[in-house]
Amino acid sequence: xxxxxxxxxxxxxxxxxxxxxxxxxxxxxxxxxxxRLGFLPATAGNLSRRLSSDRFAxxxxxxxxxxxxxxxxxxxxxxxxAVRAGDRPSAETLLHCQIYEHEPEAQAILHGHSLxxxxxxRFVRDTIVLEGYEVxxxxxxxxxxxxxxxxxxxDNDQDIPRLARNVAPLLNDMPAGYVIRGHGVYVWGxxxxxxxxxxxxxxxxxxxxxxxxxxxx
Amino acid sequence: xxxxxxxxxxxxxxxxxxxxxxxxxxxxxxxxxxxRLGFLPATAGNLSRRLSSDRFAxxxxxxxxxxxxxxxxxxxxxxxxAVRAGDRPSAETLLHCQIYEHEPEAQAILHGHSLxxxxxxRFVRDTIVLEGYEVxxxxxxxxxxxxxxxxxxxDNDQDIPRLARNVAPLLNDMPAGYVIRGHGVYVWGxxxxxxxxxxxxxxxxxxxxxxxxxxxx
Amino acid sequence: xxxxxxxxxxxxxxxxxxxxxxxxxxxxxxxxxxxRLGFLPATAGNLSRRLSSDRFAxxxxxxxxxxxxxxxxxxxxxxxxAVRAGDRPSAETLLHCQIYEHEPEAQAILHGHSLxxxxxxRFVRDTIVLEGYEVxxxxxxxxxxxxxxxxxxxDNDQDIPRLARNVAPLLNDMPAGYVIRGHGVYVWGxxxxxxxxxxxxxxxxxxxxxxxxxxxx
Amino acid sequence: xxxxxxxxxxxxxxxxxxxxxxxxxxxxxxxxxxxRLGFLPATAGNLSRRLSSDRFAxxxxxxxxxxxxxxxxxxxxxxxxAVRAGDRPSAETLLHCQIYEHEPEAQAILHGHSLxxxxxxRFVRDTIVLEGYEVxxxxxxxxxxxxxxxxxxxDNDQDIPRLARNVAPLLNDMPAGYVIRGHGVYVWGxxxxxxxxxxxxxxxxxxxxxxxxxxxx
Numbered sequence: 001x002x003x004x005x006x007x008x009x010x011x012x013x014x015x016x017x018x019x020x021x022x023x024x025x026x027x028x029x030x031x032x033x034x035x036r037l038g039f040l041p042a043t044a045g046n047l048s049r050r051l052s053s054d055r056f057a058x059x060x061x062x063x064x065x066x067x068x069x070x071x072x073x074x075x076x077x078x079x080x081x082a083v084r085a086g087d088r089p090s091a092e093t094l095l096h097c098q099i100y101e102h103e104p105e106a107q108a109i110l111h112g113h114s115l116x117x118x119x120x121x122r123f124v125r126d127t128i129v130l131e132g133y134e135v136x137x138x139x140x141x142x143x144x145x146x147x148x149x150x151x152x153x154x155d156n157d158q159d160i161p162r163l164a165r166n167v168a169p170l171l172n173d174m175p176a177g178y179v180i181r182g183h184g185v186y187v188w189g190x191x192x193x194x195x196x197x198x199x200x201x202x203x204x205x206x207x208x209x210x211x212x213x214x215x216x217x
Numbered sequence: 218x219x220x221x222x223x224x225x226x227x228x229x230x231x232x233x234x235x236x237x238x239x240x241x242x243x244x245x246x247x248x249x250x251x252x253r254l255g256f257l258p259a260t261a262g263n264l265s266r267r268l269s270s271d272r273f274a275x276x277x278x279x280x281x282x283x284x285x286x287x288x289x290x291x292x293x294x295x296x297x298x299a300v301r302a303g304d305r306p307s308a309e310t311l312l313h314c315q316i317y318e319h320e321p322e323a324q325a326i327l328h329g330h331s332l333x334x335x336x337x338x339r340f341v342r343d344t345i346v347l348e349g350y351e352v353x354x355x356x357x358x359x360x361x362x363x364x365x366x367x368x369x370x371x372d373n374d375q376d377i378p379r380l381a382r383n384v385a386p387l388l389n390d391m392p393a394g395y396v397i398r399g400h401g402v403y404v405w406g407x408x409x410x411x412x413x414x415x416x417x418x419x420x421x422x423x424x425x426x427x428x429x430x431x432x433x434x
Numbered sequence: 435x436x437x438x439x440x441x442x443x444x445x446x447x448x449x450x451x452x453x454x455x456x457x458x459x460x461x462x463x464x465x466x467x468x469x470r471l472g473f474l475p476a477t478a479g480n481l482s483r484r485l486s487s488d489r490f491a492x493x494x495x496x497x498x499x500x501x502x503x504x505x506x507x508x509x510x511x512x513x514x515x516a517v518r519a520g521d522r523p524s525a526e527t528l529l530h531c532q533i534y535e536h537e538p539e540a541q542a543i544l545h546g547h548s549l550x551x552x553x554x555x556r557f558v559r560d561t562i563v564l565e566g567y568e569v570x571x572x573x574x575x576x577x578x579x580x581x582x583x584x585x586x587x588x589d590n591d592q593d594i595p596r597l598a599r600n601v602a603p604l605l606n607d608m609p610a611g612y613v614i615r616g617h618g619v620y621v622w623g624x625x626x627x628x629x630x631x632x633x634x635x636x637x638x639x640x641x642x643x644x645x646x647x648x649x650x651x
Numbered sequence: 652x653x654x655x656x657x658x659x660x661x662x663x664x665x666x667x668x669x670x671x672x673x674x675x676x677x678x679x680x681x682x683x684x685x686x687r688l689g690f691l692p693a694t695a696g697n698l699s700r701r702l703s704s705d706r707f708a709x710x711x712x713x714x715x716x717x718x719x720x721x722x723x724x725x726x727x728x729x730x731x732x733a734v735r736a737g738d739r740p741s742a743e744t745l746l747h748c749q750i751y752e753h754e755p756e757a758q759a760i761l762h763g764h765s766l767x768x769x770x771x772x773r774f775v776r777d778t779i780v781l782e783g784y785e786v787x788x789x790x791x792x793x794x795x796x797x798x799x800x801x802x803x804x805x806d807n808d809q810d811i812p813r814l815a816r817n818v819a820p821l822l823n824d825m826p827a828g829y830v831i832r833g834h835g836v837y838v839w840g841x842x843x844x845x846x847x848x849x850x851x852x853x854x855x856x857x858x859x860x861x862x863x864x865x866x867x868x
Contacts, residue, residue: 006498006500006501008497008498008500009501041352041417041418041420041421042352042355042414042415042417042418042421043355043414043418044351044352063225063410064223064225064410064413064414064417066223066225067223067225067226113351113352113421115421115424115425115428118350118352118421118425119425119428119429119432122349122429123429123432132556132590132615132616133552133616133617134478134547134590134614134616134617134618135475135476135478135547135552138476138477143592144592145590145592145616145617146592156349156351156362158360158361158363180351181349182349182350182351182362183350183351184351193497193498196498197476197477197498198476200475200476200498201475201476201477203475204475204476204547204549204552207549208549208552208553210428211549211553211644212553212556212557213432214431214432214648215553215557215647215648258851258852258854258855259786259789259848259849259851259852259855260848260852261785261786280659280844281659281844281847281848281851283657283659284657284659284660330785330786330855332855332858332859332862335784335786335855335859336859336862336863336866339783339863340863340866373783373785373796375794375795375796375797397785398783399783399784399785399796400784400785400796401785427862430866431865431866440715440717440718442714442715442717442718443718566773566832566833567769567833567834568695568764568807568831568833568834568835569692569693569695569764569769572693572694577809578809579807579809579833579834580809627714627715630715631693631694631715632693634692634693635692635694637692638692638693638764638766638769641766642766642769642770645766645770645861646770646773646774648865649770649774649864649865
């Protein structure tokens with residue numbers, strides 16, 4: 001296997017012509033990077049890449065997402081059903097469907113479980129506010145550190161359709177993605193590199209916020 | 218040497234036909250992964266893989282478990298005695314014997330010494346409760362974050378048979394493994410990948426719990 | 435690609451004969467190292483290398499600085515303008531111009547965004563004092579741990595010329611570089627290895643200071 | 652260059668026949684490992700290997716100890732003078748001389764600057780006590796976690812002969828090595844693997860102790 005260690009190490013390629021092989025390559029690289037950063041303990045996380053207006057590639061249920069191979073990536077429709085008989089998408093695939101449907105610009109979605117997101121989300125009610133950080137300029141439409149970015153925190157729920165219904169009302173107002181309590185973050189972008197940069201930016205700022213919380217007590 | 222960086226990078230192989238060479242390969246890979254994650258300082262830890270109903274492969278006493286070679290893995294019986302004359306199992310081999318005997322499903326056992334397990338176990342009495350975390354679904358039989366998983370904490374003891382006798386009464390009720398105070402964790406699974414995923418899951422949750430403890434004081 | 439993992443792994447070469455290819459090689463290596471150390475989340479940071487008395491090489495705007503290629507490094511003048519038509523320097527290039535102009539000895543400048551610099555700078559007013567650490571001997575002109583080194587902290591500002599005007603009065607008195615609040619550090623040196631050593635030294639001491647702050651509360 | 656990533660990855664070789672090439676190889680490997688573990692920020696640390704009863708190999712002054720080559724290792728006598736004209740040992744070489752002279756069994760000495768050693772040593776008076784940790788069995792003569800190991804902490808001093816005179820009275824009673832305040836640790840062992848294991852053990856226990864201190868306040 002000769003997989004790159006991150007999507008940032010992949011050459012740019014023409015958008016719109018995404019094949020399953022290209023998508024798998026990006027997903028495998030993103031998984032490796034997220035593992036290096038500690039965002040994918042055990043079998044946590046799922047990663048996807050849009051293939052067309054109504055299909056996307058996503059990691060298969062189970063297994064460690066830091067050591068993926070092409071065979072661990074399956075093709076699904078926006079209804080969450082696998083294109084190929086026998087492939088088994090994870091329950092959380094529906095949260096990817098929701099984002100791709102709501103955001104036509106979204107081309108890649110990353111979900112991970114970091115310590116910062118897990119712990120911090122158990123100590124806040126329903127929102128984490130990021131303000132005064134240069135790094136927040138990585139998020140969609142942000143041009144200054146003086147803005148206050150609201151990251152919604154939703155209660156975890158094993159009933160994914162119900163969780164999705166709770167997420168829906170706020171989908172228009174989450175430039176940095178969202179957090180599920182005790183679980184992890186969801187971020188996306190117009191390509192895999194951008195989604196990964198936002199993942200790194202959000203996790204960095206959650207780690208800063210968590211650290212500041214312990215100093216400010 | 219061309220050892221994979223984790224058991225997750227190993228191809229699946231038919232269970233039940235485990236050879237010493239296969240077992241050693243999995244153990245070496247698990248050691249490398251655990252070292253990368255910081256679970257094997259100095260000469261800490263020991264790792265094993267079942268070979269049959271009454272024999273298993275385990276790391277030799279002494280040496281660093283993050284840089285193992287095939288020669289560092291020896292074959293022992295469920296009585297803890299080396300199959301080959303001259304091989305010297307570590308004293309803690311008996312704790313592996315106990316688990317393999319009690320749990321016919323256990324095929325791999327991992328023991329490491331992380332900072333989180335070491336420190337947290339010195340601040341609790343006899344149990345760590347994990348509740349409300351998505352990652353806890355990695356443990357045997359768990360399907361929801363709302364369950365309360367009890368991880369027993371036993372006092373450390375250089376008398377391993379006595380330590381094993383303390384562990385015994387709770388062996389039926391530890392889906393996430395157990396912790397020895399100031400020492401480390403024991404986890405197992407139906408194959409090496411699963412044992413490693415549970416190791417990562419347990420350590421992640423111990424790190425979260427330790428962090429939360431410092432915030433909640 | 436065969437890039438070294440840090441500038442410390444590069445062979446020494448004759449100073450004064452720096453070509454764009456050599457400069458790019460050093461910058462790519464410094465970016466890899468800073469990423470390994472966690473100083474370059476998302477698209478943060480920018481890195482430069484002087485080419486002559488009035489030109490330097492610097493990372494292009496945007497993109498992840500841990501996975502640079504030669505094509506991500508552009509040539510600019512001390513006025514901050516790109517030498518090659520179409521190249522787009524980042525706004526912060528002006529801060530590099532200011533340092534190269536003020537410090538004829540400066541041959542390399544590194545800017546990163548670490549958690550320690552980001553969090554600590556939000557908890558102090560205008561100066562971080564480093565005193566009693568052996569590592570502080572890495573900074574220009576320092577020979578003992580008993581000195582008190584003052585690291586100025588400036589408010590972040592999207593108006594870079596205005597930020598530069600605030601930095602200017604203190605440029606003569608910052609042996610360890612400076613910090614921009616909620617943003618990151620700027621360090622430099624007489625060659626890339628030295629700049630990188632100072633970056634590691636400053637970040638180590640900021641991390642120590644932040645840790646001590648949590649113990650001393 | 653094809654250097655191993657740690658001394659643990661080196662094959663064992665006959666002791667007593669140590670050549671400069673073998674010694675350099677072990678030192679380079681130890682430097683890489685210590686860098687991975689974060690013990691060698693900037694140009695910190697120095698590493699040595701005994702060659703005979705009255706000579707040893709040690710890292711040259713200056714430079715990053717995580718990216719050494721054979722040319723960065725020089726030969727010195729127990730008087731601290733370089734064997735080859737022009738080689739410049741660092742001032743701290745005298746602390747290595749002292750240990751090799753006092754401990755005929757010492758074959759390798761490692762000195763690094765970790766965050767835990769640096770911060771913790773600034774919060775204690777003159778001793779750090781390690782007790783109740785399984786990992787402490789890695790130190791010379793230790794067989795149980797119930798022992799209380801005393802690690803002396805000495806004030807830092809740019810006058811190395813004076814610092815050595817302060818260390819001298821306690822040299823017989825430091826099974827885990829010693830700490831210089833705001834500076835770092837010194838550990839040694841009967842071979843490089845053992846010295847490295849003790850370095851990892853001591854640093855792990857200092858990190859645990861520092862963490863516990865923040866919980867216990």
